[in-house]
Amino acid sequence: MKAIVNEEYGSLEVLQLKEVEKPTPKDNEVLVKIYAASVNYGDKILVRGKPFLVRLMGMGLLKPKNTIVGTDIAGQVEAVGRNVKQFQSGDEVFGDIGACGFGAFAEYVSVPENALTLKPVNMTFEEAAAVPQAAGVALQGLRKGQIQPGQKVLINGASGGIGTFAVQIAKSYGAEVTGVCSTRNLDMVRSIGADHVIDYTQEDFTQKEQQRYDLILDMVANRSISDNKRALSPEGVYVAVAPNPSVMLLGSLMSRTGGKKVTALRQIPDVKDMVYMKELIEAGKVVPVIDRRYPLSDVAEAMRYLEEGHHHGKVVITVEHHVDA
Numbered sequence: 001m002k003a004i005v006n007e008e009y010g011s012l013e014v015l016q017l018k019e020v021e022k023p024t025p026k027d028n029e030v031l032v033k034i035y036a037a038s039v040n041y042g043d044k045i046l047v048r049g050k051p052f053l054v055r056l057m058g059m060g061l062l063k064p065k066n067t068i069v070g071t072d073i074a075g076q077v078e079a080v081g082r083n084v085k086q087f088q089s090g091d092e093v094f095g096d097i098g099a100c101g102f103g104a105f106a107e108y109v110s111v112p113e114n115a116l117t118l119k120p121v122n123m124t125f126e127e128a129a130a131v132p133q134a135a136g137v138a139l140q141g142l143r144k145g146q147i148q149p150g151q152k153v154l155i156n157g158a159s160g161g162i163g164t165f166a167v168q169i170a171k172s173y174g175a176e177v178t179g180v181c182s183t184r185n186l187d188m189v190r191s192i193g194a195d196h197v198i199d200y201t202q203e204d205f206t207q208k209e210q211q212r213y214d215l216i217l218d219m220v221a222n223r224s225i226s227d228n229k230r231a232l233s234p235e236g237v238y239v240a241v242a243p244n245p246s247v248m249l250l251g252s253l254m255s256r257t258g259g260k261k262v263t264a265l266r267q268i269p270d271v272k273d274m275v276y277m278k279e280l281i282e283a284g285k286v287v288p289v290i291d292r293r294y295p296l297s298d299v300a301e302a303m304r305y306l307e308e309g310h311h312h313g314k315v316v317i318t319v320e321h322h323v324d325a
């Protein structure tokens, strides 16, 4: 099968389209014929091996342990191991395979059945591949902030991969949502349901005296903890999704004073979140925003586009299968 392989850490040039052995499912595994994948921030971290800390987190010290990266897949079950209970050949599935060895940028992957969920019936493979990690992070972040109906929720980075899901999920909880993004994305963020939008090139949400939020979900982390705390209501919660060392180090300490809480999210893929997302999607409450699509051979280009920061929503990889693939 064809796959995008990185055998060493380095720039995106290390990524090569290669012919590699097609996996065979173990007893508890499902072999998925991948039709679409999507690109996330973590992918380029694994390709570059930077920050160095990721290498110490079991990803391979000198060279990558997993030579095919990518966490988000959508595809069709081609074969199942003999202990697999939930799936059978022909089922259409999607999932975040980040906890079971990665491998989304390939024609096939074999993963434990508990990494997969039946694909929402009203979606294409490309749309389904946009969902897993970004929607999983958005959902876990909003839950960590203890989202409740009627709350005022601010999404910082509302136009991005995670933010576009966060806006829609927060609305599905019955929150009043404010999305922060750049001028060119204001209409898009409104169109996915934000009640209010703030253009960060014109206004700083932390400096608006009259406006306080019960929950801030932060995909940018470009303001200090005290600025974010100022924008919270007396019992409000700030959740850092983007890496924010000061929140990780001082969050619990700074949460002791007053009712306001400051915390950081570390998302862990959970199939229960995907079941929840499938229901929201099938109920028409969440629709992925897809910016661009790239073929499998252009994964490096897709990552470069993401790195440039001009995208909105998700960047998707389409996987075409030729005869005998």
Ligand SMILES: NC(=O)c1ccc[n+]([C@@H]2O[C@H](COP(=O)([O-])OP(=O)(O)OC[C@H]3O[C@@H](n4cnc5c(N)ncnc54)[C@H](OP(=O)(O)O)[C@@H]3O)[C@@H](O)[C@H]2O)c1
Pocket: 040, 041, 042, 134, 137, 156, 157, 158, 159, 160, 161, 162, 163, 180, 181, 182, 183, 185, 200, 219, 220, 222, 240, 241, 242, 243, 265, 266, 267, 268, 309, 310, 311, 312, 313
């Ligand atoms: N905690 C976890 O477990 C976890 C898991 C996955 C990812 N992450 C992190 O989450 C972060 C966001 O990921 P993502 O995939 O959503 O990224 P993304 O698609 O690049 O979205 C970020 C968005 O932020 C907006 N932005 C840039 N500068 C801004 C500013 N000053 N104020 C407000 N918005 C601004 C950009 O929108 P405009 O184009 O409109 O400027 C962009 O669309 C990354 O840092 C990633 O590493 C964390």
